[in-house]
Amino acid sequence: MDRRAAQSLLFALVLALPLGAARSETIKIAYIDPLSGMMAATGDHGLRELQFQVERINAKGGANGQKFEVVPMDNKLSPQESLALLNRAVDEGIHYVFQGNGSSVAGALIDGINKNNERNPDKRVVFLNYAAVDPDFTNSKCSFWHFRFDANSDMKLQAITDTMVGKKDIKKVYIIGQDYSFGHQVSKTAKELIKQKRPDVEIVGDELHPLAKVKDFAPYVAKIQAAAADTVVTGNWGSDLALLIRAARDAGLKANFYTFYAGVVGAPVAIGEAGIDRVKVVSYYAPNDAPKKTVDEIEAFKKKYGPTEDPYTTSMAHAMELLTMAMNETKSADPAKVAKAMEGKKFQGHFGEIEMRKDDHQMIQPLYVATFAKVDGKKVKFPADGTKEFGFKTDVKIDAAKTALPTTCQMQRPQVSANP
Template sequence: MRRLAMITATAAAALGATALHAEPLKIGIIESLSGAQTSTGRLYANAVKYGVDRINEAGGFNGEPVIVTEYDNAGGAPDAADKFRNAVADGVHVIFQGASSAIAGQLTEDVRKHNLRNPGKEVMFINLGGEAMELTGEKCQFYHFRYTTTAPMRVNALVSAMKEAGDLGEKVYSINQNYSWGQDMQAAVAAAAQTGGYTVVDEVLHDVNKIQDFAPFVARIRAAAPDTVFTGNWSNDLLLLMKAVGDAGLDVTFATAFLDQPGNIANAGKTALGHYIANNYDNAATDGQFAETYKTATGHYPIFVEGHSAFALGALQQALGTVNFGGGDIGVTKIALALENTTYDSPLGPISVRKEDHQTIRPVVVSKVIENPKYPADDTKMGFATVKVIAGDQAIYPVQDSCKMERPKA
């Protein structure tokens, strides 16, 4: 009898130890936290931490608080590959990254190879900002989820809204960065010409984040005399382009993807008035409740990439609520399957993920720069007013033929 009691006590102690040492969910932010893309990378990290705080305030996951670790990729794909190896060594389950499609391309391939070599110890990649089409095309894979738009989604939204507003014109200029994302933008602008009723009078692809003076490009734009300039530029390339436009006093409407990046409105000055952006999120397009909640938590309203990135964490939190590992080992595949079946009700409308390629189906907001907005930008008296919100089912495009996703075996 005494021996039975000892065995029972030992078993109970073991169960107690298991409960005390449940596996925590580990999230890694592999982001550009130094170098030219620091300002953008830091905003992605802010939003991820905001979302994780919401998960932990609600009780965490698997009996433990979610752990977040930052890894600085210094704005380069080779550094991102190194940091991915560090994250795997640290036991990270889910990685987040947003600044740069080139880095996203490196990470999704690293994740794919790791998961092939380590069945049962998979890692998931939630892509917040890498918008190159190939990421849900020839590079699509089950453990990559993209929670942002792509070039066709942004360009088609801009063309639709600007044409309705009578601001598109008949002559369009295209200037973009010379890599996968910029090439996608250039292709999308050309593809929308017939629908938009315009002619592309000139198009330019330039080096990424290496040009210090965009004055020659602005002179070329002026010579082409377009009605609208489309650009997918971001980071320093957009900041410096806006500065050159402002310095030259160029009177032309810009149709952009990232005009809400901090500094752009201030750099362009009054020249920015009337410029357009198609984006994942705009405070002015909502009832303001999320904006105020975010400000209370972080000290500022969500800007640039923070809003939609926080919604990705909201979707993850919702998915985690449907998965129970009982404090035991975490299975990333089960989390990925749950995320596939999650529809998150954002302030702009429902956000889901298409199972065939893991491209987000989400609303796209088209906004215009005005004076005296509800949410001023860059400590100026200018900011964004919502022109049109395109619902997710209207903004999305068919699955690319090049996506041949292999799903995990049941």
């Protein structure tokens, strides 16, 4: 058989393959987050959690017989680097992006994806945001291509300030945060809500510091002490929270901390004994109240990665579950069809029923406020990340419907073809 005849036969065989064989390649997911620098520990932990979820879904057959594949991309916490990586992902034929660390990055990605999808309808991208919580992303800057699986900062601050209402020992509050869009939002909303719910409380400090650049927070803690604050409110995350809490512990600061991320990698170890009954967190993750399915998943994660590892980012699990559900429903990996199918979906999450709200693509889910405590096997069953002896005791659970806030989103939806 000559070469031309052989090529013709090969082409005919490819055409004769069943449809499933033509779709045997993996569905790639770009993970764009910091994997180097001061926030690398946070990015690395997120990568492990995403890979864990992908492995579990692949073991069940993936989506429509196709397996998922995670493509890690180190953005060094830079919006500019993230846009360059987005372009690389598009060039590599990747249609799904996970990101969560830094609203400055998320904002750049939303804008970049909107522009790409308008210019290149055959190379569209869906953004699964698992942790960037600037409220604008599901309000004035909402996008059909963006889905948020964490509660936004306004929702979290509503929960925090509600718990402050009956605490008369709170008299002087110091607000400290990171100097970018998220930190600005936390400062603005915290002041508004405290004034509204506790007009008797004095705001004695409101300070922003550079993101992921401060190595010694002792000068900031000295200002908190000088202001005689009894309570600190902070949206800090990653090394900025761990180092802040460590400096407070070393200085003997007796103030209570209200945080968003005290359970995240690095923070529980930094908190230690000094934080018992003093450090609080608002979160969608509450392992003490977990059903058996979630407990099994926690234990499987610890078995794979180590006993002090904690799979606290259940937003990733929910994102992968919803993505797979939408692909199976549409029998497609087409970004527009999948995005449309994800809108408005309700399903059982790790801690109750959750909903991807159609109006703005904001996940509506239960939230918890909890206090740092010693593991006792009863109220505190699971240790926090990096520890064996400390965890969080649930103070209050806020049902999903009560966490929902109104949205100003004016969603612009593309036309989606019904054809396969």
